[in-house]
Amino acid sequence: MQDQMFGVVLWADASDSKAVIWCEDHGNLAYYTAAEQNLHDCLDLDAGDLIQFDLREERDVRRARNLRRVDAGFAPAIVHELKTRGPAKTAPTGNVVSFPEARRAS
Template identity: 65%
Template sequence: MSDQMIGVVLWADARDRKAVIWCEDHGNLAYYTAPNQTEHEGECLDAGDLIAFEIREEHDCRLARNPRRVNAGFAPYLAHNLSGARRTRPDITRGGNVLPFEKRAG
């Protein structure tokens, strides 16, 4: 069973027809690989596109299926801005590329 999700494409490879998607729920990233089709079939995704898609979890991995472009070029600099946050805010990037959550009181 799969659920519906909205997300922004962070990275896409048109030749291999693969993409990495930042999901609206800010959970794990979703991965998309197009089924075997000719290059003129299906949706061609670009970084920054806002898409709607079906999502399912398999072996601790989120997989996107049947993407539909909602807005081409919605956030073209999102991936760059996210990686830039690490360089401009070294106080929040302890331990590699994971941003830690602040501890809650209580």
């Protein structure tokens, strides 16, 4: 299965060209490695970048391919926000951090 998805980079390693991406559907995280990208299409990703990508599910792993940066620095505090919220102590939706709609490109 392959779908297009928006996501925010949670972690990126420029030296290894790898990234972990939080997907807009709040499902499992997606993983990116430059080995899955065209050599000329590699991006320098940073935590907080909004990207659009093709999502492919392989067994129990979601893989991101064909990344396109939509907005660099879209959510610079996202990692901090997720760390400080921790597990929900109230309703099941109490731990959801929404993607900001105002800056998301169509």
